[in-house]
């Protein structure tokens with residue numbers, strides 16, 4: 622559920638084969654992250670749900686990006702093992718010791734954003750590529766390697782479908798907390814008919830317009846815990 626106190630880490634990653642991040646390239650992305658998170662808080666409040674998202678971008682200044690040490694396969698849309706190995710190498714490069722689960726906690730501490738038990742958290746890794754962003758939701762019972770809700774945000778400087786990066790980031794975050802795609806070709810069979818009426822929902826096609834022109838439908842609100850079933 623995307624409610625209450627949430628802590629998000631965004632890690633800027635230099636990946637083999639992608640042009641490196643610079644301070645100049647990071648700045649507009651950090652602004653988009655901020656507008657995306659404020660929009661989500663506002664929308665949750667619109668459903669009378671409290672939501673406060675604290676976030677940090679890693680690595681901290683003066684460093685610009687962490688190095689993945691290997692190339693991400695952007696054509697792989699599954700959570701593992703490729704993506705797990707790739708993200709684990711990033712967690713390991715930024716932290717000093719311990720199991721992978723401990724390293725995730727250390728990462729939040731490093732960012733001066735230590736986690737408390739009742740707080741939700743997610744990690745989003747930002748890579749400079751021109752391809753579709755992806756989100757991998759953690760489910761109870763999965764391997765601890767997948768312990769963190771996590772997503773890969775691809776950005777090549779706001780070209781093409783990435784022009785509205787804040788809309789894309791909000792879309793991926795909502796995925797991490799339960800929302801489903803509503804676009805034709807992606808929508809789950811059970812939502813196919815209702816999704817045709819939900820073209821303004823940010824879970825439909827987040828590449829088309831500024832974030833403030835998007836909506837959160839009752840379907841998405843229900844899936845992320847902003848609406849009870851009895852109100853549907």
Ligand SMILES: [Zn+2]
Pocket residue numbers: 792796801802
């Ligand atoms: Zn999606």
